[in-house]
Amino acid sequence: MTWSNGDGDAIQLGHGGGGRLSQQLIRELLLPALGTSDGVLHDAALLPAQPGRLAFTTDSYVVRPLIFPGGDIGRLAVLGSINDLAMAGAIPVALSLGLILEEGLPIATLNTVVASIQRAAVECGVAVVTGDTKVVERGKGDGLFINTSAVGRVDHNLCIHPPAVMAGDAVLVSGDLGRHGVAILAARDHLGFRTTLRSDLASLLPPVQALLAAGLELHCLRDLTRGGLASAIDEIATSAGWAIELQEPAIPVGAEVSGACQLLGLDPLAMANEGRMVVVLPQSQAEEALTLLRQVESSAAQIGTVLTAASPNNPWPVQLRSELGVLRPLDLGQGEQLPRIC
Amino acid sequence: MTWSNGDGDAIQLGHGGGGRLSQQLIRELLLPALGTSDGVLHDAALLPAQPGRLAFTTDSYVVRPLIFPGGDIGRLAVLGSINDLAMAGAIPVALSLGLILEEGLPIATLNTVVASIQRAAVECGVAVVTGDTKVVERGKGDGLFINTSAVGRVDHNLCIHPPAVMAGDAVLVSGDLGRHGVAILAARDHLGFRTTLRSDLASLLPPVQALLAAGLELHCLRDLTRGGLASAIDEIATSAGWAIELQEPAIPVGAEVSGACQLLGLDPLAMANEGRMVVVLPQSQAEEALTLLRQVESSAAQIGTVLTAASPNNPWPVQLRSELGVLRPLDLGQGEQLPRIC
Secondary structure, three states, rough: OOOOOOOOOOOOHHOOOOOOOHHHHHEEEEEEEOOOOOOOOOOOOEEEOOOOOEEEEEEEEEEOOOOEEEHHHHHHHHHHHHHHOOOOOOEEEEEEEEEEOOOEEHHHHHHHHHHHHHHHHHHHHOOOOEEEEEOOOOOOOOOOOEEEEEEEEEEOOOOOOOOHOOOOOEEEEEOOOOOOHHHHHOOOHOOOOOOOOOOOOOOHHHHHHHHHHHOOOOOOOEEEEOOOOHHHHHHHHHHHHOOOOEEHHHHOOOOOHHHHHHHOOOHHHHOOOOOOOEEEEEEEOOOOOHHHHOOOOOEEEEEEEEEEOOOOOEEOOOEEOOOOOOOOOOOOOOOOOOOOOO | OOOOOOOOOEEHHHHOOOOOHHHHHHHHHHHHHHHOOOOOOOOOOOOOOOOOOEEEEEEEEEEOEEEEOEEHHHHHHHHHHHHHHHOOEEEEEEEEEEEEEEEEOEEEHHHHHHHHHHHHHHHHOOOOOEEEEEOOOOOOOOOOOEEEEEEEEEEEEEEEEEEHHHOEEEEEEEOOOOOOHHHHHHHHHOOOOOOOOOOOOOOOHHHHHHHHHHOOOOOOEEEEEOHHHHHHHHHHHHOOOOOOOEEHHHOOOOOHHHHHHHOOOOOHHOOOOOOOOOEEOOOOOOOOOHHHHHHHOOOOOOEEEEOOOOOOOOOOOEEEEEOOOOOOOOOOOOOOOOOOOO
16 A cells, blocks of 8 residues: 555555554654654653743544635644744743544544655754544544644743733733634535635744744733634633724735634634734833734734723723724624534 | 533534534533633633643544443543653653544533543643534534543653563563453443453553552553554564563463453454553562562562564564463554454
């Protein structure tokens, strides 16, 4: 069986059984594709000693379809977890890869996704050092689910998390919103609309490193994945115990995303992104931060301000001020509008 | 919706959508059950600085049924990854938890599994510090899949891996084989046989720490999960470049496992275990190691010896010597005999 000419070749249950087929899958497809072809298989990978604090994160990826405009589940699985490290201001040290394959998955699809994983890992300066493959029966999975976990090192002394947020802070976004969600929806044929939009899927390491290198006092970073800006801002406000007011006209949403959301009755602020983040930092540093963010994405913008804590008179953690100056609470939504967006 | 009285309550797609239902699941069920109820959600967890090398491992768990004699998928998911750390002689520092839930999974089942995860984590002296939950549509998953990844610290200076194996080394197992596999098979009703056997699921941290504390020169450790002893020994021999001879009568297999395997036409040496390991170390230290291992499991035994490298005259990496002295190659199997054993 040659892994490379995958016509008709498909994953069998035995590829997950721990016997000869499992070893063949690991030795002939996974290890060479991931650049770890020394042929030595370890239960646990050893990492060199790291100075300072560590960051650790995990995410599973069940996106549908597996390949979409601007990316695929493999690239998403690497950048998604690396972006979670970036939200702690951490530099990636090592990545793990857990695959859950459905019986019948074409080997050619697996080859494509694993090659994409490797390219994304190289781009982020990290290696897949440990992994695992399971196979479930036909009809008990959906082609391919991926888990990645990542270890990073923290070279700064900041505490970048909601409790560090202060009244008066500026709230920025690193670019226009909603392109990942719309690209995924468009790729689901049955939705019956077409767009030239591609996912915003991208590594957030470069902009975060630029902000840290400039010595900016980052209070909170949050990448805008499932649930979009709405979910992230609500979490930050609720965790931090402050209220946040967003200026609706300042929130960057492209015309194509805006149009698609109107067509489908969806809220662009709740649409998923995979290469966008919120940055909360002192208002006095907002301009410098925006200049740095715009070197990566010209649409980066300040979209709001942290106010004092929510009060009985104003019980909403996040409010939106419209173009006409009217305030309304942010609608978090029940969250079921977009299943399996990541 | 009260998480605790789960009658009729079930996972909905919206629990994975990143909105209000997702936050409710995390804040009201997962965080309290995992003892991390400070209400602060981070993209990445921060870990204190660790001296020395780190170990890092990942595994996904798709075992069927979710609850089986001697354990459940939650306990398996914690001990499985902690045992992978133990195979590097590492002490656990942090655990991640990735859940892939199928729409319709009873909340009561999730509660049971998450409580089991927390008990197992406490038993191993580790905490779940970061996690992720995804939901897939009914018929696109199978109730519950779990990924755990673990970070450990390495306090010793040994290189415990196949390249350290030497000709003349003793090959030990830490206890009787095959109980996990037989317990899982018996729990699958349609197989039509009953047994009182329980899975051997257990933490391997205590026996490994005992071996390290005694200053023994461990060359290789390998836990015997999928594929059982056969797969592990084949991997060690192949990776190390030596041949290994096993003494068949010395391999501890209980009467119930042996009987079930005969009934089902399965090889006990290829049956899965979840609390057993192979230990390879100098023959001169084998007795001391066995004394320590037998304080945990009285059935621990020396089962073989590392020979010189496989040669053209003897091309099999692993051979079994029968009671009558006849040598035959170890049959690794294609590996499909037992799908979804872990």
